[in-house]
Amino acid sequence: MSQKTKVIELTNEYAVLDGQGQQIGAVVQVGQSSLQKAVRLVSSLDQFLTHRLEVRDTRGPVLVLTRPAKVVRSRVVVQRPDGASVGEIVQANVFGRIRFDLVADGRLVGAIQAENWRAWDFAIADAAGVEVARITKKWEGLARTLFTTADRYVVLVHYRLPDPLASLVIASALTVDTALKQDDRGFN
Numbered sequence: 001m002s003q004k005t006k007v008i009e010l011t012n013e014y015a016v017l018d019g020q021g022q023q024i025g026a027v028v029q030v031g032q033s034s035l036q037k038a039v040r041l042v043s044s045l046d047q048f049l050t051h052r053l054e055v056r057d058t059r060g061p062v063l064v065l066t067r068p069a070k071v072v073r074s075r076v077v078v079q080r081p082d083g084a085s086v087g088e089i090v091q092a093n094v095f096g097r098i099r100f101d102l103v104a105d106g107r108l109v110g111a112i113q114a115e116n117w118r119a120w121d122f123a124i125a126d127a128a129g130v131e132v133a134r135i136t137k138k139w140e141g142l143a144r145t146l147f148t149t150a151d152r153y154v155v156l157v158h159y160r161l162p163d164p165l166a167s168l169v170i171a172s173a174l175t176v177d178t179a180l181k182q183d184d185r186g187f188n
Helices: 036-044 142-147 166-183
Strands: 013-017 023-029 051-057 060-067 075-077 087-091 097-106 106-113 121-126 131-138 153-159
Touching: 013 097, 036 051, 051 131, 051 166, 060 166, 087 166, 097 166, 106 166, 131 166
Parallel strands: none
Antiparallel strands: 013 023, 023 051, 051 060, 060 075, 075 087, 087 097, 097 106, 106 121, 121 131, 131 153
């Protein structure tokens, strides 16, 4: 997943790439009002507002992620385009190594655990604690990092996963970026 390079970012947009670097889908922020865009232009307060993202393949939306307005901890609701619930990704802590719980039908199906306190790399485990995937943030170089908001996350899935875990793993890199990286001051 690669965030689109923009000098001024008013909406979140990502390209979804396969292992060979070919675009196979996109993620687009939807439902953002003109007021929200204006708030994002002049301040960082938009990080506390609701964010809604659509994960799309070539035929259209396959997942909808909604991060409700937050104060401290983030929560992302993952649904199918028809509104059917897949589950939630819930930030379990704020300090230290960040962890998110993957919850479906009220039960824990997995977790995302930061490798260190800077939260650049994450292990994704199933409910038994076995690593099933990994998220790595790739550094884009000094000029691109200093002057744009573009990020590149690689999600490596170790083997074919059952749903809802598979869909929650797909949503994981977006959750990390939306929940943690949008606040450039470092607050979660």
